Amino acid sequence: MKTKLLTTPPLSLYIHIPWCVEKCPYCDFNSHALKSQVPEQDYVKALIADLDADIARFDLSQRPLHSIFIGGGTPSLFSAQAIKSLLDQVLSRFKQNSSQDNYSHSNTSQESNIEITLEANPGTVEADKFIGFAKAGVTRLSIGVQSFESDKLLKLGRIHNVSQAKFAAQLAHESGVKSFNLDLMHGLPNQTLDNALDDLKTAINLKPDHLSWYQLTIEPNTAFHSKPPKLPQDEVLWDIQDQGFKLLSDAGYQQYEISAFRRVKDDEADDKQCQHNLNYWRFGDYLGIGCGAHGKITDPKNGVIQRTVKVKHPKGYLDPNRAPLDHLKTVTNDELPFEYMMNQLRLFSSFTLVEYQQRTGLAASTVLPTLQQAQNKKMMTCTDTLSIEGKWQVTLLGHRYLNDLLELFL
Structure with missing residues (x-):
C-alpha cells in the first residue's frame, strides 16, 4: 500500500x-x-x-x-x-x-x-x-x-x-x-x-x-x-x-x-x-550537505523515506579519508504521521489527506481519527471530513497551543 x-x-x-x-x-x-x-x-x-x-x-x-x-x-x-x-x-x-x-x-x-x-x-x-x-x-x-x-x-x-x-x-x-x-x-x-x-x-x-x-x-x-x-x-x-x-x-x-x-x-x-x-513544512525532500547537515529523501519505487546526518565537526568533515555521511535511517510507518504533522501544522494554509498519502505513503486511516480528535477540541477544522479531498486547517486555538496539538499525533 x-x-x-x-x-x-x-x-x-x-x-x-x-x-x-x-x-x-x-x-x-x-x-x-x-x-x-x-x-x-x-x-x-x-x-x-x-x-x-x-x-x-x-x-x-x-x-x-x-x-x-x-x-x-x-x-x-x-x-x-x-x-x-x-x-x-x-x-x-x-x-x-x-x-x-x-x-x-x-x-x-x-x-x-x-x-x-x-x-x-x-x-x-x-x-x-x-x-x-x-x-x-x-x-x-x-x-x-x-x-x-x-x-x-x-x-x-x-x-x-x-x-x-x-x-x-x-x-x-x-x-x-x-x-x-x-x-x-x-x-x-x-x-x-x-x-x-x-x-x-x-x-x-x-x-x-x-x-x-x-x-x-x-x-x-x-x-x-x-x-x-x-x-x-x-x-x-x-x-x-x-x-x-x-x-x-x-x-x-x-x-x-x-x-x-x-x-x-x-x-x-x-x-x-x-x-x-x-x-520543509509540506514534507518535501531535501539533501543536507555540510557539517552536521540533515537530509530527507523519498524513494517511491521501494516505498521508503530515509533521513541522513553528516559528520558534525569541521575537522572530521574535511578529512578526505572519512566519508561525510555519519548516519542513515529509514523512517518507520509509526514515525511518519507525527513527522508529517510536525511540519504541516506550522502552516496557515490547508492540506488534504490525499497530500498526506502522497507524502507519507500511508493510508488516510492512519491519521484520520487523530485529526477528528483535534477537530473535537476545536484545534482543527475540515471542509469535508467524509472525503480525502476535504481541506484540513489548524485553527487559531490550534496555532496558539501547537505543542498540545502535535502531542495528539505521538
Missing part, C-alpha cells in the same frame, strides 16, 4: 557552513567560532564530494532542484567568488525544470530560476559583499538582525550594532537580489512590550520582503541554558505576540507560518514566501 501511495515530492538542497566569528549564547545550531582563516576552497571541495555521494546514493541526477538554502553559522563569511564556485558546481549536477530549458552552464547560478537563499550577518564586512552574492546567483538574503536595541544585541552576543543592521537592509534593497528576509527575535532578556514593538516597527520601516519573527527559547547545550537570563513573564509574551501580529498585519505582512510573514504588495505578483522552508 505504501509503495502505491507514495509519490516523489520536490527536492531542495540545504548547505551548511559552520563557522561564525563568535558563538552566540542562545545558539544551539552546529556552529563553531572561527579561530583562523576560513578554509573556503577545501570546504567547497568537501561539499561537492558530499553532494556527489548523495546523488549517487539516492540516484538523484534526473531530479530538478526546487530551492537552495545556504545556512550556518555565518555563510556570509565566505567570499562571493567561493559562493559562485559552489553554486555553479551544484547546479551543473541537476536536471533543470522545463522553465530552465535554455539554461547555460557558462553562467549557471545566474540563469537558474530557483530560489537561492544565503544567510548573512549584518556586520559591515559581510554586508559589503551583498552585490557580489547577487552576481554569484543568490536570489534571496536572510539577514540575522535579532534586535535593533544595543543592549539586547550585547546580551545576545551579536557582533554587529544597530547602524550596521539598518545599513545591511539598505544594501539588500540595492544589491540586486529578488527579495530579502530579516530575522528578528522577541521575548529577549529584560524586554518590555514597548521594546519588542519598537523593534518590530523598526524592522517594518526597513521594508523587507519577508520577516521571520520568533520568540527566544532557551535550548540545552547553550550558554543561556547554563546561566539563564531573566526573560519576560508569560503575560508580557502573550501581549507581545498579540499586538505584534496586529502590527504586522496592519503594515501589510501576511502570516503564513508560525513565525514567517511575507510582505504583500498590490503592484507585485511575486510570492515572497520562502519557497525552501515551504518545502
